[in-house]
Amino acid sequence: MVNLGFSIGDLQFKNPVLTASGTFGYGTEFEDFIDISRLGGIIVKGTTLEPREGNPYPRMAETPSGMLNAVGLQNKGMDYFEKSIYPHIKGYGTNVIVNVNGSRMEDYVALAERVSKLKYIPAIELNISCPNVKMGGMAFGTNEDSAREVTRAVRAVYPGKLIVKLSPNVTDIVAFARIAEEEGADSISLINTLLGMAVDAERMRPLLSTVTGGLSGPAVKPVALRMVWQVARAVKIPVIGIGGIMTASDALEFILAGASAIQVGTASFIDPAASVKILEGIEQYMMRKGFSDLKEITGRINNVNN
Amino acid sequence: MAKRIEDLNVIDNRRLTDDIFVIELLCDTELPVLIPGQFVQVKVEGSPETFLRRPISIHDVNYKKNTLSLLIQIAGKGTAVLSQLKPNDGLNLVYPLGNSFTYPEDGEKILLAGGGCGVAPLLFLGRFLRSEGFKPDILLGFRNSKRVIEYERYAELGPVYLTTEDGSMGEKGFITGHSVLSHNRYERIYCCGPEPMMRAVATYSLGKGIECEVSLENLMACGIGVCLCCVTDTVRGHVCTCTEGPVFNVKELKW
Numbered sequence: 001m002v003n004l005g006f007s008i009g010d011l012q013f014k015n016p017v018l019t020a021s022g023t024f025g026y027g028t029e030f031e032d033f034i035d036i037s038r039l040g041g042i043i044v045k046g047t048t049l050e051p052r053e054g055n056p057y058p059r060m061a062e063t064p065s066g067m068l069n070a071v072g073l074q075n076k077g078m079d080y081f082e083k084s085i086y087p088h089i090k091g092y093g094t095n096v097i098v099n100v101n102g103s104r105m106e107d108y109v110a111l112a113e114r115v116s117k118l119k120y121i122p123a124i125e126l127n128i129s130c131p132n133v134k135m136g137g138m139a140f141g142t143n144e145d146s147a148r149e150v151t152r153a154v155r156a157v158y159p160g161k162l163i164v165k166l167s168p169n170v171t172d173i174v175a176f177a178r179i180a181e182e183e184g185a186d187s188i189s190l191i192n193t194l195l196g197m198a199v200d201a202e203r204m205r206p207l208l209s210t211v212t213g214g215l216s217g218p219a220v221k222p223v224a225l226r227m228v229w230q231v232a233r234a235v236k237i238p239v240i241g242i243g244g245i246m247t248a249s250d251a252l253e254f255i256l257a258g259a260s261a262i263q264v265g266t267a268s269f270i271d272p273a274a275s276v277k278i279l280e281g282i283e284q285y286m287m288r289k290g291f292s293d294l295k296e297i298t299g300r301i302n303n304v305n306n
Numbered sequence: 307m308a309k310r311i312e313d314l315n316v317i318d319n320r321r322l323t324d325d326i327f328v329i330e331l332l333c334d335t336e337l338p339v340l341i342p343g344q345f346v347q348v349k350v351e352g353s354p355e356t357f358l359r360r361p362i363s364i365h366d367v368n369y370k371k372n373t374l375s376l377l378i379q380i381a382g383k384g385t386a387v388l389s390q391l392k393p394n395d396g397l398n399l400v401y402p403l404g405n406s407f408t409y410p411e412d413g414e415k416i417l418l419a420g421g422g423c424g425v426a427p428l429l430f431l432g433r434f435l436r437s438e439g440f441k442p443d444i445l446l447g448f449r450n451s452k453r454v455i456e457y458e459r460y461a462e463l464g465p466v467y468l469t470t471e472d473g474s475m476g477e478k479g480f481i482t483g484h485s486v487l488s489h490n491r492y493e494r495i496y497c498c499g500p501e502p503m504m505r506a507v508a509t510y511s512l513g514k515g516i517e518c519e520v521s522l523e524n525l526m527a528c529g530i531g532v533c534l535c536c537v538t539d540t541v542r543g544h545v546c547t548c549t550e551g552p553v554f555n556v557k558e559l560k561w
Binding site for chain 2: 022023024025029030032033045053054056057058059060061062063064065066067069071074217218266268269270271272273
């Protein structure tokens with residue numbers, strides 16, 4: 001048997017395949033396609049205290065090997081999550097993590113406190129990297145002082161496992177990873193989307209209502225991989241790799257570069273079974289290569305002498 | 307009905323005009339129950355520029371042959387690739403997706419109104435309504451006589467009234483100006499076509515107090531209600547066209 005498990009502190013995950021926030025709904029949307037209990041974890045869609053309508057349509061544009069989105073954190077708010085989603089989470093058979101968002105520091109703190117009262121949510125992912133909201137989001141994740149402040153403030157009220165999701169839209173990603181670690185984060189996930197835009201030359205106007213949006217998909221993978229490698233070498237806490245993972249091979253590249261786990265995002269839009277296929281592919285790779293524990297390959301590229 | 311990811315086989319790809327074609331797909335397993343108004347998400351292979359699936363409404367279903375048909379207009383690289391599919395090629399679908407047109411009230415006087423390649427879902431709907439004993443009229447609009455598609459198929463379902471913008475076939479103008487509307491009191495209109503046409507039909511229907519449903523074609527990524535990209539603005543706020551639609555009662559839309 002191959003051991004694919006990993007842990008964040010004392011929180012165990014049965015395997016390293018998680019689903020990225022905003023690409024997997026509340027999980028139930030995928031029940032026709034896969035057994036979601038096979039996943040290492042599900043990060044549910046970005047949640048805010050109050051419901052949000054998000055940005056006007058159009059909020060998506062296809063780009064070569066990827067897509068831009070400008071959804072703007074549309075969600076039904078924390079009350080809805082508590083009342084309508086949370087009661088079913090016990091039955092999911094996997095770790096369910098809430099992606100926490102806010103416009104102001106107090107929002108993040110208040111939401112983290114609310115989530116801390118939910119017994120079956122063992123961790124939060126602190127989203128300081130959404131590029132599609134006017135206030136908050138990436139504004140926190142691209143300024144070292146505010147990244148530190150918000151991580152510290154949330155850490156003070158949240159006793160569960162704290163994952164900080166980093167924005168790639170910075171000059172020095174390692175600095176932000178170190179700040180998160182210093183302020184007590186239990187794990188770091190990266191990358192959120194890269195800020196981008198698209199223009200319709202015929203109609204002579206932007207393709208997104210917000211002009212700019214977040215780029216995801218295979219187009220961002222090399223950037224994500226580089227950042228994950230840099231961060232994994234710089235911090236001691238587990239790193240979760242995200243960015244253009246479509247196949248098991250993509251996932252393994254992140255793991256070999258130092259990620260303890262990965263998140264499948266945009267791939268689920270094209271193949272709703274992508275996450276489980278990636279899991280199966282990782283397992284097959286381990287067997288083919290004769291490894292019995294995921295830890296044997298985590299960060300392995302750093303051991304190669306050349 | 308459970309959604310599936312499945313490879314279907316192309317058995318026919320016929321051109322209707324220089325840029326509109328119909329693909330008939332054979333399913334190896336038994337087709338799921340499909341409802342008029344639903345759509346499929348088609349995977350386009352072979353190019354990094356056709357990264358996402360394409361949402362396409364179900365044009366026709368033949369349970370005896372176990373086939374479904376898609377009527378598609380070439381609008382970009384993805385649909386151009388699809389237009390080149392040949393018999394025995396595979397096509398990967400996520401389906402069935404979306405809601406459906408609402409079942410009419412007994413004895414209602416029904417109009418199917420469409421234009422361009424937007425006529426696609428109305429054939430499946432029309433066949434269904436006929437099988438349920440309804441006798442819809444059909445009003446179709448096209449740019450000119452060369453763009454008129456599938457006339458004979460619609461004619462099997464009921465009287466077909468036509469408009470063309472240049473008057474080369476049927477009445478000249480747009481469907482909302484057709485004389486059939488002043489000669490009949492329709493109680494329900496099902497509409498699919500270019501957005502300006504649907505808006506005009508919506509305005510007409512709301513003005514006359516006629517129940518009217520339109521099928522939207524918003525840009526979409528996932529098709530299953532998780533990416534939240536395809537939203538339309540309604541009296542309930544932003545809702546996903548892929549799961550709460552594509553069919554909407556015009557009273558719900560903030561048009």
